[in-house]
Amino acid sequence: MGTFTAAWDWLTSGANWTGAGGAGQRLGEHLVLTVLSMGCAVLLALPLALWLGHVGRGGTLAINVSNVGRAVPTFAVLVLLALSPLGPYGELTTVIALVLFAIPPLLTNAYVGLREADRDVVEAARGMGMSGWQVLRRVELPLAFPLIMTGVRSATVQVVATATLAALAGGGGLGRIITAGFNTYDTAQVAAGAALVAALALVVEGVLVLLSKLTDPMRGRTRPGRGGGASTAGPSDGAGAGTDGEAADRPRKTADAV
Numbered sequence: 001m002g003t004f005t006a007a008w009d010w011l012t013s014g015a016n017w018t019g020a021g022g023a024g025q026r027l028g029e030h031l032v033l034t035v036l037s038m039g040c041a042v043l044l045a046l047p048l049a050l051w052l053g054h055v056g057r058g059g060t061l062a063i064n065v066s067n068v069g070r071a072v073p074t075f076a077v078l079v080l081l082a083l084s085p086l087g088p089y090g091e092l093t094t095v096i097a098l099v100l101f102a103i104p105p106l107l108t109n110a111y112v113g114l115r116e117a118d119r120d121v122v123e124a125a126r127g128m129g130m131s132g133w134q135v136l137r138r139v140e141l142p143l144a145f146p147l148i149m150t151g152v153r154s155a156t157v158q159v160v161a162t163a164t165l166a167a168l169a170g171g172g173g174l175g176r177i178i179t180a181g182f183n184t185y186d187t188a189q190v191a192a193g194a195a196l197v198a199a200l201a202l203v204v205e206g207v208l209v210l211l212s213k214l215t216d217p218m219r220g221r222t223r224p225g226r227g228g229g230a231s232t233a234g235p236s237d238g239a240g241a242g243t244d245g246e247a248a249d250r251p252r253k254t255a256d257a258v
Contacts, residue, residue, distance in 0.1 A: 006188030007195060016192075021176070023196065029172030030200065033091065033163045037098035038156050044099070045106035046148070053114025053144070054136045063111060066104045074101045075165050082169045094166040101162055102155040109151025113144030142217040149212035153205060160201045164193075174200070 010016055017023045045066075052059040074097055081093035117140045125139045141148075167175030174197050181189030213219065 003187055003191055007191035010188045010192040011195065021180075023174075023177060023192075026172065026174050026176050027196065027200070029176075030160070030163055030174045030197075033094060033098065033166060033171070033173055034156065034159050034204075037095050037102060037159050037163070038152075040095065040099045041102035041106055041155060041159075042152070045103045046110055049107045049110035050114060050136065050141070053111045054132065054140060056115065059111045059115065063104075063108050066107045070101075070104050074098070074162050075168065077101075078165055078169050091166070091171055094163070094169065094171045097165075098159050098163060102159050105151045105155045105158070107151075109154070110144070110148045113147030113151075114140050116147070117143035145216055145218065146212070149208070153208040153212070156208060157201050157205050160204055161197060164197055 011023075019025075048062065049059075052062055077100060078093060078097040081096055084093075086093050086096070114136075121143065122135060122139055125135050130138065163173050164175030164178060166173045167179045174193055177193030177196065178190050181187070181191075181193060
């Protein structure tokens with residue numbers, strides 16, 4: 001308990017939050033790294049994933065290639081980039097490493113989300129004369145939105161936690177508090193820095209959960225599952241009744257999605 005008490009004392013001391021190298025500055029650096037990395041990763045991964053999910057081709061290859069990044073330790077990538085000609089550019093190497101780390105969950109979840117969209121609804125939308133862009137924007141994206149946001153939340157929390165490694169390569173962020181504590185054998189500072197990273201990850205997770213609920217284009221409406229609710233026939237109904245129920249149900253589900 002002594003360590004936790006000392007860490008609390010460190011966190012509640014105003015002197016540790018102000019000035020150059022204070023926790024306030026390090027928190028700001030950590031947030032900048034996270035926002036830059038996630039912004040770049042979203043711009044690179046989501047358009048590609050949405051297009052591949054819409055056309056239904058090449059997605060498996062793209063996902064497998066992107067998942068190679070998960071097999072390579074982020075710290076190893078960070079060190080290699082620091083030793084490359086990009087090394088003198090400081091934070092750029094950290095951002096690149098974090099972008100490579102964030103792309104796999106974004107790409108995988110967005111692609112799977114579009115491919116798992118109810119095919120009955122998608123085909124009904126096409127039958128109503130919608131163009132490919134309209135189907136993607138008004139039908140597939142709303143249906144895939146929860147899974148897409150799950151990928152965004154997962155990638156963001158991972159980036160928040162992994163950005164602490166930037167300190168080992170001379171970068172900024174909350175990791176500098178931890179490394180400074182190790183250098184001075186200050187266990188309380190190490191614990192305080194780790195607590196700040198954990199708290200920031202939890203706060204980011206909560207904010208993104210709330211944001212996904214507020215921005216869900218199908219909020220308050222029933223989201224049809226893949227192949228779910230396609231038939232309105234009861235157990236005693238024949239195959240023909242099931243087909244009629246499915247045909248009658250398609251316009252309703254399409255209207256809900258649109």
